[in-house]
Amino acid sequence: MKGEALIRVEDLKVWFPVRRSIVDLLARRPQLYVHAVDGVTFEIYRGETLCLVGESGCGKTTTARAIVRLIDKENIAGGRILLKPSEDVLEEVKKIQPDAVAEEGYVDMYKLKGKALLGVRRETQMIFQDPFASLNPRFRILDILEEPLIVHKIGDKEERLEIVSKVLETVKLTPPEEFLPRFPHQLSGGQRQRVAIARALVLNPKILAADEPVSMLDVSIRAEVLEVLNELRDKMKMAILFITHDLALARYVCDRIAVMYLGKIVELGGADDIIQNPLHPYTQALINAIPEPEPENRKKIRKLRIKGEVTSAVNLPKGCRFRPRCVAYDENPHIQPRCEAEEPGLIEERPGHYAACWLYEKRSP
Amino acid sequence: MSGKKQVRESLASKIASSLKAGVGEVWRNNMGKAGLIIIVFIVIISIYALATLPPGLPDKWKNRLAWSEYPTSVPPEWVRYFGVPVAEHKIYINPQTSYSGIVTPQNIQGALPYYANALGLKQTIVGYVQVYSVEYRLNDPAFPTGILTLFTPINNSVVIVNGVERQVQVLPILVVQRPDGLSIVVAQESSALKITDLAFKNMSVTADLFWRQYIDYFAQQGVTINMTETDARGFATQMIFGKPLGGKEFEPLTGTYRLHLIIVYAGAHPNAIQQAITAGQLGFEKIKIVVKGNAYGISGTDNMGRDLWLAILYGFPVALAVGLFAAVASVIIGLVIGVISGYYGGLVDEVIQRFIDVLSNIPILPILILIGVILQEKPGVGPWEKLFIIIGFLVILGWGGTAIIVRSMTLSIKAEPYIDAAKAIGASNARIIFRHIIPQILPYAMASLVFSVPGAIITEAGLSVLGIEHGLPTWGKILADAQANRGIAYKMWWWILPPGLMLAITGLAFVLLGLAIETIVEPRLRRR
Numbered sequence: 001m002k003g004e005a006l007i008r009v010e011d012l013k014v015w016f017p018v019r020r021s022i023v024d025l026l027a028r029r030p031q032l033y034v035h036a037v038d039g040v041t042f043e044i045y046r047g048e049t050l051c052l053v054g055e056s057g058c059g060k061t062t063t064a065r066a067i068v069r070l071i072d073k074e075n076i077a078g079g080r081i082l083l084k085p086s087e088d089v090l091e092e093v094k095k096i097q098p099d100a101v102a103e104e105g106y107v108d109m110y111k112l113k114g115k116a117l118l119g120v121r122r123e124t125q126m127i128f129q130d131p132f133a134s135l136n137p138r139f140r141i142l143d144i145l146e147e148p149l150i151v152h153k154i155g156d157k158e159e160r161l162e163i164v165s166k167v168l169e170t171v172k173l174t175p176p177e178e179f180l181p182r183f184p185h186q187l188s189g190g191q192r193q194r195v196a197i198a199r200a201l202v203l204n205p206k207i208l209a210a211d212e213p214v215s216m217l218d219v220s221i222r223a224e225v226l227e228v229l230n231e232l233r234d235k236m237k238m239a240i241l242f243i244t245h246d247l248a249l250a251r252y253v254c255d256r257i258a259v260m261y262l263g264k265i266v267e268l269g270g271a272d273d274i275i276q277n278p279l280h281p282y283t284q285a286l287i288n289a290i291p292e293p294e295p296e297n298r299k300k301i302r303k304l305r306i307k308g309e310v311t312s313a314v315n316l317p318k319g320c321r322f323r324p325r326c327v328a329y330d331e332n333p334h335i336q337p338r339c340e341a342e343e344p345g346l347i348e349e350r351p352g353h354y355a356a357c358w359l360y361e362k363r364s365p
Numbered sequence: 366m367s368g369k370k371q372v373r374e375s376l377a378s379k380i381a382s383s384l385k386a387g388v389g390e391v392w393r394n395n396m397g398k399a400g401l402i403i404i405v406f407i408v409i410i411s412i413y414a415l416a417t418l419p420p421g422l423p424d425k426w427k428n429r430l431a432w433s434e435y436p437t438s439v440p441p442e443w444v445r446y447f448g449v450p451v452a453e454h455k456i457y458i459n460p461q462t463s464y465s466g467i468v469t470p471q472n473i474q475g476a477l478p479y480y481a482n483a484l485g486l487k488q489t490i491v492g493y494v495q496v497y498s499v500e501y502r503l504n505d506p507a508f509p510t511g512i513l514t515l516f517t518p519i520n521n522s523v524v525i526v527n528g529v530e531r532q533v534q535v536l537p538i539l540v541v542q543r544p545d546g547l548s549i550v551v552a553q554e555s556s557a558l559k560i561t562d563l564a565f566k567n568m569s570v571t572a573d574l575f576w577r578q579y580i581d582y583f584a585q586q587g588v589t590i591n592m593t594e595t596d597a598r599g600f601a602t603q604m605i606f607g608k609p610l611g612g613k614e615f616e617p618l619t620g621t622y623r624l625h626l627i628i629v630y631a632g633a634h635p636n637a638i639q640q641a642i643t644a645g646q647l648g649f650e651k652i653k654i655v656v657k658g659n660a661y662g663i664s665g666t667d668n669m670g671r672d673l674w675l676a677i678l679y680g681f682p683v684a685l686a687v688g689l690f691a692a693v694a695s696v697i698i699g700l701v702i703g704v705i706s707g708y709y710g711g712l713v714d715e716v717i718q719r720f721i722d723v724l725s726n727i728p729i730l731p732i733l734i735l736i737g738v739i740l741q742e743k744p745g746v747g748p749w750e751k752l753f754i755i756i757g758f759l760v761i762l763g764w765g766g767t768a769i770i771v772r773s774m775t776l777s778i779k780a781e782p783y784i785d786a787a788k789a790i791g792a793s794n795a796r797i798i799f800r801h802i803i804p805q806i807l808p809y810a811m812a813s814l815v816f817s818v819p820g821a822i823i824t825e826a827g828l829s830v831l832g833i834e835h836g837l838p839t840w841g842k843i844l845a846d847a848q849a850n851r852g853i854a855y856k857m858w859w860w861i862l863p864p865g866l867m868l869a870i871t872g873l874a875f876v877l878l879g880l881a882i883e884t885i886v887e888p889r890l891r892r893r
């Protein structure tokens with residue numbers, strides 16, 4: 001992909017310790033971890049939307065939270081997240097905390113602290129999955145939208161009101177005066193999610209993580225919220241990480257898609273590429289599960305290209321983590337030893353289209 | 366632009382409007398309404414008590430001598446409306462003189478006939494005499510419980526006669542003239558005193574003066590009274606205000622009594638004394654005659670004659686202060702520590718939780734008793750200081766419960782996505798705690814505050830009863846005294862019931878209010 005990467009996630013690992021009982025402690029059993037994100041690498045470019053798809057519990061939300069630094073430092077088990085902030089923020093960080101500046105104008109998200117972190121937070125925002133829970137029920141819309149400005153000491157009362165009103169117009173909640181004094185419970189779900197988007201936009205961020213922003217919304221209002229997001233990306237040249245478990249939606253919204261399975265990206269490529277030519281057996285299974293638009297075809301029972309249940313993220317199998325559920329593994333005895341022995345990395349099968357599967361291992365010369 | 370401005374509310378108006386809304390909601394709830402009404406009453410009475418009670422009351426309460434003018438162990442006056450015969454408690458200040466002049470054996474019959482014919486007179490009077498007379502009406506068949514005379518002499522006891530200073534001496538005599546015409550000398554100093562020494566004398570009645578003549582007198586009328594001198598001492602007021610029925614039985618004699626306080630001056634020529642008195646150089650600033658009733662005031666008296674109403678009144682502001690201070694302090698501490706524990710988690714949380722475990726396993730009572738004993742030994746500590754030290758320990762040992770609940774609420778609020786949203790914005794921990802978390806917890810904190818008020822009040826009272834005293838006249842102190850005198854107190858309902866009732870009503874009011882607040886903040890509890 002062209003352009004500069006605004007965010008670079010490098011081999012990110014987020015592990016959550018499993019709470020141990022007294023008995024475990026006394027028996028000196030080792031500390032176990034949920035490998036929520038287990039070695040994820042990707043970049044998002046300016047003006048691009050990258051979709052993160054995958055089934056429930058595969059670590060999508062955790063990845064997004066890691067990007068906006070909502071994950072505690074001690075849960076970052078490895079890797080780093082690099083961010084390209086705007087010039088003035090970068091200068092500020094260089095001044096206050098030079099050790100958090102990585103190469104080529106990037107800052108290391110998890111080295112930042114205090115004022116430097118606060119400055120960088122202006123550049124990264126997140127939209128949460130549940131528009132009913134992500135707005136404080138005791139705050140008026142004005143309070144909700146004004147809070148980021150107050151925290152970052154932007155403008156006086158008048159100016160803040162101006163900014164807030166403008167943002168409300170951006171997300172098509174007009175006239176603003178009508179919405180400002182309301183409480184969240186006085187809004188519809190779609191309106192709330194637009195308020196949540198507005199809050200994320202108030203600070204003019206470069207990077208936006210949108211965690212299933214429409215999954216809780218009625219199908220009828222999904223389109224308008226998605227429209228708002230698409231417009232933003234194009235107008236403001238943002239880098240958006242868009243999380244969904246709906247591949248059809250991903251195709252509509254995204255430039256590229258990353259498919260995640262149990263904390264790892266198993267396939268990464270252009271949206272159309274992935275939908276039309278899925279490489280990884282897991283992606284193939286996902287696409288297989290998309291409901292057929294043609295009513296006739298819908299009646300045909302399709303063979304499920306997956307078996308078994310989701311493996312636990314605590315005790316991962318040796319080798320490929322998808323192996324216990326993989327149909328291709330059963331069908332291709334020649335790669336079985338590879339699958340059992342080693343975890344596959346992302347292999348570039350076609351230009352810009354990667355899959356983590358031994359099926360695509362280049363025969364060595 | 367002006368339209369947009371209205372959107373903004375000032376913090377003060379926000380607080381005011383939410384308070385108004387809160388009170389409105391409580392008012393709409395029946396329990397809340399009852400609780401609020403009672404609490405408003407308690408507050409009004411407290412203000413009234415603070416405004417009207419003498420500031421020296423706590424000291425006076427401890428001083429046995431300060432209550433000699435009051436009848437001891439008598440019920441409230443309003444028992445008369447329930448058919449109990451009541452002899453009124455009357456205080457006469459600076460009564461009229463009914464006679465002043467020189468008395469000789471020749472003119473005494475004309476001047477002081479009630480004295481000349483009284484039972485129990487010791488000597489005949491010669492000299493300059495002033496008589497202060499009052500009337501006492503006994504309407505109900507009941508015995509008053511005593512008569513007391515108090516003097517405030519002018520600070521001078523000499524007159525100058527022909528250039529020579531002379532000490533003036535006085536002899537006060539109290540004669541009661543009964544409705545049946547009989548007069549009795551009921552009180553008299555055994556010998557003449559320097560007039561200024563009267564300031565230190567309370568003259569009370571004694572049967573020693575008249576008992577023999579009294580028995581003889583009624584024997585002539587055909588009533589045989591069987592009494593020794595010692596017996597008679599216990600029956601003085603019955604004898605004065607009663608008709609003997611024989612044996613040791615008396616029945617109250619209703620009607621109008623005249624009390625004559627005769628002051629006989631000696632030590633100088635009567636004319637010189639008369640002159641000094643007329644010139645205002647000699648005599649009394651104030652004379653007070655008290656006929657002690659068999660009922661007193663709104664709340665009766667205890668065995669020391671103390672007016673229980675004063676302590677009941679005093680108990681209101683003290684109870685409010687104790688309850689509110691202890692509740693507010695322990696809830697604030699619990700709120701802050703609970704939020705910190707829940708919000709920061711980890712080691713901080715662990716340490717705080719273990720500390721609370723330890724704290725809540727410390728037995729409060731033995732510690733408080735220990736502190737009470739230490740305080741009792743310390744001379745320099747005032748009663749209010751003692752009270753607040755006791756409350757302080759209640760607070761220190763009592764915030765744990767709130768902290769545990771607040772912690773668990775904080776944990777669940779902390780997990781709300783809007784807290785994450787605030788963090789993503791860059792909001793500081795302080796901002797998240799004060800703007801996002803505490804406002805959610807505040808209504809619960811209010812409920813638990815209101816609920817912990819009665820506990821504090823009753824614990825304080827309980828400590829008084831156990832002898833951990835701060836010395837203030839409070840409901841607990843009244844009960845403690847009753848407990849110490851339980852031999853007689855069990856017959857004196859007015860000693861035990863009112864403070865007990867006040868404690869119960871105050872507690873009830875706060876519990877009702879607390880229940881109302883709880884149903885508002887937790888609608889699942891709402892009753893129809």
Ligand SMILES: Nc1ncnc2c1ncn2[C@@H]1O[C@H](COP(=O)(O)OP(=O)(O)OP(=O)(O)O)[C@@H](O)[C@H]1O
Pocket residue numbers: 016017034035036055056057058059060061062063245313
């Ligand atoms: N704070 C946490 N502590 C412990 N485990 C966590 C925590 N957050 C997430 N996990 C675990 O990490 C794994 C990934 O969770 P995550 O929320 O990222 O999944 P997801 O892909 O967003 O799923 P969904 O589609 O259901 O939202 C899950 O097994 C989850 O239980």
Ligand SMILES: [Mg+2]
Pocket residue numbers: 060061062129211
């Ligand atoms: Mg999720």
